[in-house]
Amino acid sequence: VPSSxxxxxxxxxxxxxxxxxxxxxxxxxxxAAERIFGHPASELLGAPLDVLLPPGSRAAHGxxxxxxxxxxxxxIRMDA
Numbered sequence: 001v002p003s004s005x006x007x008x009x010x011x012x013x014x015x016x017x018x019x020x021x022x023x024x025x026x027x028x029x030x031x032a033a034e035r036i037f038g039h040p041a042s043e044l045l046g047a048p049l050d051v052l053l054p055p056g057s058r059a060a061h062g063x064x065x066x067x068x069x070x071x072x073x074x075x076i077r078m079d080a
Contacts, residue, residue, distance in 0.1 A: 024049045
């Protein structure tokens with residue numbers, strides 16, 4: 001959970017900010033994420049991040065998450 005200053009900045013951000021755990025479950029979603037993805041944060045909390053992805057992207061995302069978990073940020077290119 002972000003500090004109060006960070007939480008305020010994140011809450012006011014026009015960009016979606018979503019935090020997930022190492023299993024890909026949503027821990028936090030800011031108001032912009034709610035607006036952009038059309039799901040209230042209360043519905044997202046604890047849900048797999050995959051619910052926000054198009055069905056055709058879910059398998060690749062799972063592989064990217066596994067590579068990130070196993071090798072850290074150097075393991076994958078975020079634009080791939």
